Amino acid sequence: MKERLTDLYLPSKAKVIDVVDMTSDVKLFKVMPEKTFKYKPGQFLMVSLWGEGEVPISIASTYGVREEIELCIKRVGPVTSAIHSLKSGDDIGIRGPFGNGFSVNRAKNRDILFVGGGIGIAPLRSLINEVLKNKKDFKKIELVYGSRTPSDILFMDDINLWQKKGVNVILTVDRKDRGWRGNAGIVTEHIGKSRVSFKNAHAFVCGPQVMINAVMRDLSSRGTPEGNIIMTLEAHMKCGVGKCGHCYADGKYICTDGPVFSYKEIKQFNLNGV
Ligand SMILES: Cc1cc2nc3c(=O)[nH]c(=O)nc-3n(C[C@H](O)[C@H](O)[C@H](O)COP(=O)(O)OP(=O)(O)OC[C@H]3O[C@@H](n4cnc5c(N)ncnc54)[C@H](O)[C@@H]3O)c2cc1C
Ligand code: FES
Structure with a gap:
């Protein structure tokens, strides 16, 4: 292989x-x-x-x-x-x-909080299924996922399965429709409902940059260490292998050094808004 x-x-x-x-x-x-x-x-x-x-x-x-x-x-x-x-x-x-991909080694024996927005659930889905393969290695596993409207929620079958496997899921939509009885508002309005221990948790965040920025600040203010807040950055890419320079920012190639970075690295290398 x-x-x-x-x-x-x-x-x-x-x-x-x-x-x-x-x-x-x-x-x-x-x-x-x-x-x-x-x-x-x-x-x-x-x-x-x-x-x-x-x-x-x-x-x-x-x-x-x-x-x-x-x-x-x-x-x-x-x-x-x-x-x-x-x-x-x-x-x-x-x-x-x-790309470097996510590492969950440092999250072992801790609570994990996944925060997704829109299409950002796609890389998180891969990670959530990987984590659930070794569920006993982690404590609480929670997901806060925001979509534009109820009909924009992706991977509902997977979400139902994750819930059955013990993941606490908090869904929210920007705009309700007539049938929606759940949460409304942006994800940061609902992160506080999570039962994870924010000071010890590892958070994995994927979604639009504006959501990522808000979530990074929110989690940091709740005491989650900046090195434990992990996200994927979206940059314009051409080669994907660190040669063309399209995704270069402040000494880092997003395609090869990332696209997964911690909040600590984002601040250190000034990668915000690449
Ligand atoms: C590492 C990585 C993983 C990605 N994973 C997915 C995925 O799983 N599913 C998915 O649907 N999309 C994903 N994307 C985004 C996807 O690559 C873009 O939507 C795509 O390149 C748009 O191409 P286009 O020719 O259709 O539109 P374009 O005309 O190139 O773009 C349409 C609009 O989207 C903006 N845009 C395009 N690419 C990016 C980018 N990388 N970052 C921010 N804004 C952008 C443009 O500025 C423009 O406003 C990912 C991007 C990166 C860097
Ligand atoms: S996409 Fe070419 S250097 Fe990253």
């Missing part, structure tokens, strides 16, 4: 084996790579479509669970729109896996 597909720059083929409509602008692509490889939560692939371009996408599946790889992709511009037009049987190009 390879740690990485052979060539850093040459995409390898993967076949789309299923496409699931998740919301009006998000699809889950199940793809079978021509060459199998190992990966860890928080790593990403450079996904390409001939004649359209290439984009970084987090791996939403968990290594070792199934052979196929799952990519949860939101349609925002030309390349993601072209990917959204793919059907089962089509081919895509993939390079990677790239």
Whole structure:
């Protein structure tokens, strides 16, 4: 089993084996790579479509669970729109896996708080499933997840399963609809409902930059050590391998030194708003 597909720059083929409509602008692509490889939560692939371009996408599946790889992709511009037009049987190009990924070693024997916003649940899904494989190594496991509206909530089946496995889940939406009886408001309005011990917990945060910034400040004010607040940064990327400089900021390449960083590192290297 390879740690990485052979060539850093040459995409390898993967076949789309299923496409699931998740919301009006998000699809889950199940793809079978021509060459199998190992990966860890928080790593990403450079996904390409001939004649359209290439984009970084987090791996939403968990290594070792199934052979196929799952990519949860939101349609925002030309390349993601072209990917959204793919059907089962089509081919895509993939390079990677790239990036440092999450490490949960330091979170062992502690409470874990996952905080996700929108499509940010995709890399967290990979991590949550990895953590649940070794649930006894951790204390409380909680998730606070915010979406724009109830119909934008992603991975509801997984969320139900996580709850059955003992994860305390707090869902919130920016805008309620008539059937929604749950929480409304941004995630920071609901983090206080979590039962984790904030001073000892490890937090993993993924979502839009504005949400990440608010969550970092909130957790820090509750006493969570800055080195225990871990997040993924989104930067504009081209090569994904530390060569082109597109994602360079203050001595760090987001593609190779990250995209996972702690709040402590973000402050130290002034990476905020890359
Ligand atoms: C490490 C990493 C992991 C990612 N994982 C996922 C994922 O799992 N699922 C997913 O749907 N998207 C993910 N993204 C974002 C995805 O790469 C972009 O949405 C995509 O590149 C947009 O390409 P486009 O040609 O469709 O649109 P573009 O025209 O390139 O972009 C549309 C809009 O999105 C903004 N944008 C594009 N890329 C980024 C970026 N990297 N950071 C901030 N703003 C951006 C642009 O400024 C523009 O406003 C990830 C990005 C990174 C860096
Ligand atoms: S994307 Fe090229 S250096 Fe990071």
